[in-house]
Amino acid sequence: MGCTGSYPVEVRTHTALHVLKGAVVRVLGEAARWTASTYVKGGHGRLVVQFDRKPSPEELARIEELANKTVEWDLPVEVVTLPRREAEERYGDAIYDLFPVPEDVQELSIVLIRDPGGGIWNINACNKEHTASTGCIGRLSLGKPRFRRSKRLLELPFDIEPG
Ligand SMILES: [Zn+2]
Numbered sequence: 001m002g003c004t005g006s007y008p009v010e011v012r013t014h015t016a017l018h019v020l021k022g023a024v025v026r027v028l029g030e031a032a033r034w035t036a037s038t039y040v041k042g043g044h045g046r047l048v049v050q051f052d053r054k055p056s057p058e059e060l061a062r063i064e065e066l067a068n069k070t071v072e073w074d075l076p077v078e079v080v081t082l083p084r085r086e087a088e089e090r091y092g093d094a095i096y097d098l099f100p101v102p103e104d105v106q107e108l109s110i111v112l113i114r115d116p117g118g119g120i121w122n123i124n125a126c127n128k129e130h131t132a133s134t135g136c137i138g139r140l141s142l143g144k145p146r147f148r149r150s151k152r153l154l155e156l157p158f159d160i161e162p163g
Pocket of ligand 1: 014015018111126127128129130
């Protein structure tokens with residue numbers, strides 16, 4: 001096992017958002033399941049989720065650890081194109097972020113990372129480019145998070161190691 005392709009750094013950073021989101025929901029629970037926005041520039045990324053408090057240092061360490069476990073496990077990043085209705089019937093609103101996909105979009109590109117037990121690590125309707133497996137991302141380190149109480153938004157900046 002191991003990553004066999006070579007990818008532009010922003011593709012690795014973008015794919016890391018999916019891995020990190022899975023770790024965030026594992027550690028902070030379903031309350032953190034809505035992504036409000038994402039940002040990628042070079043090897044730097046930021047995931048912003050709706051949440052109601054600042055996570056503890058232990059929780060943040062656990063999120064980082066789990067995200068890096070996912071990279072070590074080198075899980076396949078599956079992409080399937082489905083009619084929107086079918087995707088919604090199969091996966092519910094887990095595929096969506098806080099801001100809705102426009103009504104006129106009838107076909108969704110679903111990005112799915114399964115955990116080693118066959119459960120879902122992360123699923124999201126996303127039409128960007130991804131690495132073939134999580135091992136291609138490289139190690140991820142979390143920066144200092146910011147919690148914006150008035151907006152109930154938790155910002156999680158991160159960097160991936162140079163590839
Ligand atoms: Zn994506």
